[in-house]
Amino acid sequence: EAQVTQNPRYLITVTGKKLTVTCSQNMNHEYMSWYRQDPGLGLRQIYYSMNVEVTDKGDVPEGYKVSRKEKRNFPLILESPSPNQTSLYFCASSFEGNEQFFGPGTRLTVL
Amino acid sequence: GQSLEQPSEVTAVEGAIVQINCTYQTSGFYGLSWYQQHDGGAPTFLSYNALDGLEETGRFSSFLSRSDSYGYLLLQELQMKDSASYFCAVNRDDKIIFGKGTRLHILP
Numbered sequence: 001e002a003q004v005t006q007n008p009r010y011l012i013t014v015t016g017k018k019l020t021v022t023c024s025q026n027m028n029h030e031y032m033s034w035y036r037q038d039p040g041l042g043l044r045q046i047y048y049s050m051n052v053e054v055t056d057k058g059d060v061p062e063g064y065k066v067s068r069k070e071k072r073n074f075p076l077i078l079e080s081p082s083p084n085q086t087s088l089y090f091c092a093s094s095f096e097g098n099e100q101f102f103g104p105g106t107r108l109t110v111l
Numbered sequence: 112g113q114s115l116e117q118p119s120e121v122t123a124v125e126g127a128i129v130q131i132n133c134t135y136q137t138s139g140f141y142g143l144s145w146y147q148q149h150d151g152g153a154p155t156f157l158s159y160n161a162l163d164g165l166e167e168t169g170r171f172s173s174f175l176s177r178s179d180s181y182g183y184l185l186l187q188e189l190q191m192k193d194s195a196s197y198f199c200a201v202n203r204d205d206k207i208i209f210g211k212g213t214r215l216h217i218l219p
Binding site for chain 1: 141142144146153154155156159161198200202205206207208209210211212
């Protein structure tokens with residue numbers, strides 16, 4: 001089954017404790033992306049990747065890091081989370097960025 | 112700047128037709144996409160307009176006019192399960208920009 005998986009689905013953490021949210025896709029997509037979704041603000045792109053070892057900033061990259069060492073995986077790293085990073089996070093993949101498949105989402109709370 | 116404008120809410124009656132508009136102030140993008148998101152769920156892809164004109168997929172159609180900086184999603188024969196949020200999005204230089212979404216309420 002074609003899918004994008006994210007882990008964990010829910011996470012409560014404390015300010016400053018490094019965390020990683022994993023994302024994996026099995027569709028051989030070149031393009032992968034991370035979004036955060038906040039009430040009233042829609043989906044905002046954090047980082048995207050056009051292919052292995054190629055990453056670039058989206059609209060809201062501050063406080064986040066990503067890596068793309070393998071085509072299928074695109075982890076999101078918060079090195080020092082802060083409460084303003086409390087949000088719903090989605091990973092997505094596609095061939096060129098236009099018909100994206102989304103993961104189920106990760107709800108992150110930073111205390 | 113770059114932004115896409117959508118109405119925040121739209122209400123329609125079951126069985127009717129509804130149009131959700133998306134206007135934008137950005138140029139040089141590859142096309143306009145539409146996504147549906149039910150409460151508690153992830154966005155799912157509905158349609159993509161690479162070129163101006165109408166694209167039809169079952170009960171859903173999408174339209175793009177670059178000269179008017181405007182697009183819309185048309186939902187026909189509305190069903191209660193169509194109650195959801197709808198987002199338009201553009202791909203500009205590989206960066207994806209989403210509108211803030213339109214909440215569609217359907218009355219029986």
